[in-house]
Amino acid sequence: MIGRTRSVALTGVRGHLIDVEAHLAASLPAFTLVGLPDTSLHEARDRVRAAVASSSLVWPQRRITVNLSPASLPKSGSVTDLAIAVAVMAAAGMIAPASAARAVHLGELGLDGQVRPVRGVLPSVVAAVEAGCPQVVVPQANADEASLVPGAAVTAVDSLAQLAAMYGNGDARPTARGPAAIRQSDAAAEQPVADMVDVRGQTEPRWALEVAAAGGHHLLMVGPPGAGKTMLASRLPGILPDMDPADALAATSIHSVAGTLDASQGLLTRPPFEAPHHSASSAAIVGGGARLARPGAISRAHGGVLFLDDAGKLILPVRNAPQFTIYLNQGRSPEGKSHTVRGGGQPARPACASGTVHSNRPALSAQLATPPPLEVPP
Amino acid sequence: MAAKDAVGRYGERVVAQRLTTLGWEVLERNWRCAIGELDIVAVDHDCIVAVEVKTRRSVTYGSALEAVTPVKVARIRRLLAAWLASQTRTFTEMRIDVVGVTLPAAGAAQIEHVRGAA
Numbered sequence: 001m002i003g004r005t006r007s008v009a010l011t012g013v014r015g016h017l018i019d020v021e022a023h024l025a026a027s028l029p030a031f032t033l034v035g036l037p038d039t040s041l042h043e044a045r046d047r048v049r050a051a052v053a054s055s056s057l058v059w060p061q062r063r064i065t066v067n068l069s070p071a072s073l074p075k076s077g078s079v080t081d082l083a084i085a086v087a088v089m090a091a092a093g094m095i096a097p098a099s100a101a102r103a104v105h106l107g108e109l110g111l112d113g114q115v116r117p118v119r120g121v122l123p124s125v126v127a128a129v130e131a132g133c134p135q136v137v138v139p140q141a142n143a144d145e146a147s148l149v150p151g152a153a154v155t156a157v158d159s160l161a162q163l164a165a166m167y168g169n170g171d172a173r174p175t176a177r178g179p180a181a182i183r184q185s186d187a188a189a190e191q192p193v194a195d196m197v198d199v200r201g202q203t204e205p206r207w208a209l210e211v212a213a214a215g216g217h218h219l220l221m222v223g224p225p226g227a228g229k230t231m232l233a234s235r236l237p238g239i240l241p242d243m244d245p246a247d248a249l250a251a252t253s254i255h256s257v258a259g260t261l262d263a264s265q266g267l268l269t270r271p272p273f274e275a276p277h278h279s280a281s282s283a284a285i286v287g288g289g290a291r292l293a294r295p296g297a298i299s300r301a302h303g304g305v306l307f308l309d310d311a312g313k314l315i316l317p318v319r320n321a322p323q324f325t326i327y328l329n330q331g332r333s334p335e336g337k338s339h340t341v342r343g344g345g346q347p348a349r350p351a352c353a354s355g356t357v358h359s360n361r362p363a364l365s366a367q368l369a370t371p372p373p374l375e376v377p378p
Numbered sequence: 379m380a381a382k383d384a385v386g387r388y389g390e391r392v393v394a395q396r397l398t399t400l401g402w403e404v405l406e407r408n409w410r411c412a413i414g415e416l417d418i419v420a421v422d423h424d425c426i427v428a429v430e431v432k433t434r435r436s437v438t439y440g441s442a443l444e445a446v447t448p449v450k451v452a453r454i455r456r457l458l459a460a461w462l463a464s465q466t467r468t469f470t471e472m473r474i475d476v477v478g479v480t481l482p483a484a485g486a487a488q489i490e491h492v493r494g495a496a
Contacts (some may be wrong), residue, residue: 001395028451028476029444061441061490 001062003090003097006085006104006133008124009068009075015120015127015251017104019069021244022087027063033057033084035068039075044109047078051109055161056173060092070246078226079118082137085109085160086167095167103135103155104128106142111226113160117141122256122263125149137163145256145263182328193270194235205232213239233307240271241306247303254302258295271304278313284323285314298324389479390417392487397429409461416457422489425471428458430495433479441488442478451495466474 008015018035033047046222052059066084068075081104091099106124108116121142126149135153138146143156166170199206205221205228211220213236221229243251243323252268255261261268276285276297287296298306308314318324336378394404397420402464406419418429430450432443462472478490 026494028446028448029441030448059445 001091001093003087005083005086006100006101006128007068007088008104008106009073009078009080010077010120010123010257011073012259013120013250013257013299014075015124017127017131017133018073018075020105021067022084022086022091023065023067023068024060024062024091025065028065029061031064031066031202032321033066033068035066035069035071036074038074040077041075041080042077043304044081044084046107047081048088048139049113049134050111051113051160052085052089053110054175055159055164056171056175057089057161057164057169059161060088062092063093064088076306077118078104079108079120079124082107082115082139082160082163086163088166089167089169095169096163102133103137104133105137105141107137107139107157108144115139115157115159115163119259120253120257122249122261124188124252125152125154126253130153142263144266145261148252148263148267183243186293193238193273195232196235199228199232199235202228203230209236210239212236219296230309233305233309234273234275235308236305237271237273241269242269243303243342244359251303254295254299258300260300262300268303272301273305273307274298274301275307275309277312278308279315280318281315281320284318285318286324362372385433385481386431386433388489390431390482391477393429393431393477393489396489397456402427406461409457411457411464412459413416413460414453414457416454416461417472419458419461422442422473424469425463425473426458427473427475428454429475429477430454431477433481434443435481437480443476443492446476446478446495487496 003022003024005020007018007020009018010016031049033045035043037044037234058165063258066087069078077245086095086100086105089095090097106118106121106126108118110116117139121138122145125136125146126279128134129149129151132309134151135155136146137155140156143154146152146154146156157167159174161172161174196206196209209232210218213250219236220234221233223229242248248267248269251272252261255268255272256263274297274333282288283296285296285298287294287299390407393405397404397418400422403421403474406413406416406420407478409416410421416428417431420427420429426431430446432442433443433489434445451474458472462469473493474495476495478492480488
């Protein structure tokens with residue numbers, strides 16, 4: 001008795017279609033999960049089991065083995081919960097196996113059978129469509145984000161019972177509804193973009209900003225406190241054109257993985273503006289984190305502006321990070337990538353933003369310029 | 379005797395009868411030694427089988443089969459080896475079976491027989 005379905009594993013901002021298979025054997029009841037899952041994914045066993053029981057369905061009393069294939073690709077997080085539940089139910093004959101096998105399932109399960117939103121739905125759906133599986137089942141709260149992908153046939157569900165009923169199980173009933181799932185978005189409240197029209201005088205710096213905006217160049221501003229460097233830099237996004245469709249999709253994918261996307265606004269089209277503090281850690285600026293690395297400020301500024309206020313005070317690990325040097329040297333080159341290296345592969349995250357480096361003290365900016373050569377392209 | 383012990387005894391009796399009907403030769407019931415007890419030792423064709431019987435009156439606290447943990451199965455394995463050491467008769471194969479018996483409030487006992495547990 002084997003049940004199959006599909007899901008997506010993320011490395012960086014790239015999605016990989018994975019097969020989720022469940023095998024039920026006549027032996028003592030047990031549940032094993034194989035295929036390189038990490039600790040957060042191992043916990044799926046307990047969530048899935050509780051979610052099925054909470055949907056008025058009977059958990060099969062069999063030796064259950066769930067395999068996530070390809071087994072060599074590390075998998076992480078709760079996004080495969082829904083697919084694991086569907087594969088087990090298909091193997092147990094609780095739902096129609098053919099319809100379950102066709103679709104790609106994304107979503108975290110609550111103990112009450114609720115389907116909760118996850119990070120990175122946009123790149124996951126893109127990967128599914130590219131791999132020729134346009135039928136995707138996503139959490140209701142991620143429906144807007146999934147619908148941004150052209151060619152995707154999106155089905156949004158808010159409970160496991162609802163999905164089981166869709167797949168032909170007449171017994172599935174959601175139990176008492178808990179409060180609505182907490183939105184995982186860290187999206188900052190929409191701030192009005194500062195306008196260049198507010199600036200009085202400052203003809204030369206304004207002209208420099210226009211040149212940088214038109215050519216996608218880095219810009220270094222040096223001056224005493226109060227000269228207007230921050231004020232001018234924060235007005236750079238206002239004079240940048242909308243991102244082209246490829247950049248817009250890449251930027252939106254990055255923000256989806258970072259958990260900073262407000263999908264109700266559609267694809268990001270305006271260039272993002274990132275202004276990390278000079279004391280920010282290397283992980284915050286170039287990206288990092290265990291297993292599923294989070295994009296840093298360089299990646300989040302993709303297609304837009306990375307503003308490094310008081311760049312001379314940036315901590316040494318950031319200035320020495322190879323990604324940072326690459327970033328400073330490349331300008332807005334089309335092949336710009338921020339590499340975050342980790343055990344499970346080398347997920348490449350696009351990062352080509354226009355950087356604005358700012359320093360109060362010329363001595364410090366010169367110090368920054370020496371080890372990683374800071375070239376301002378003509 | 380506590381009620382739960384009576385339930386267990388009843389389940390073991392039902393299973394022993396069932397195995398005999400299947401043509402198995404039941405050699406031992408509640409064989410005890412220093413490390414524990416085997417519920418049933420029986421011969422299925424030429425295979426010696428240690429049968430663990432778990433009886434439950436409801437599934438409120440999980441099914442009968444679920445209550446037989448890997449630790450318990452490992453102990454039964456050691457017990458079967460101890461039992462074989464005490465015998466002169468030899469067998470070509472050995473196996474551990476687990477039988478879950480659920481006793482509903484009314485009606486016949488439901489029996490689930492798992493052959494070759496782990």
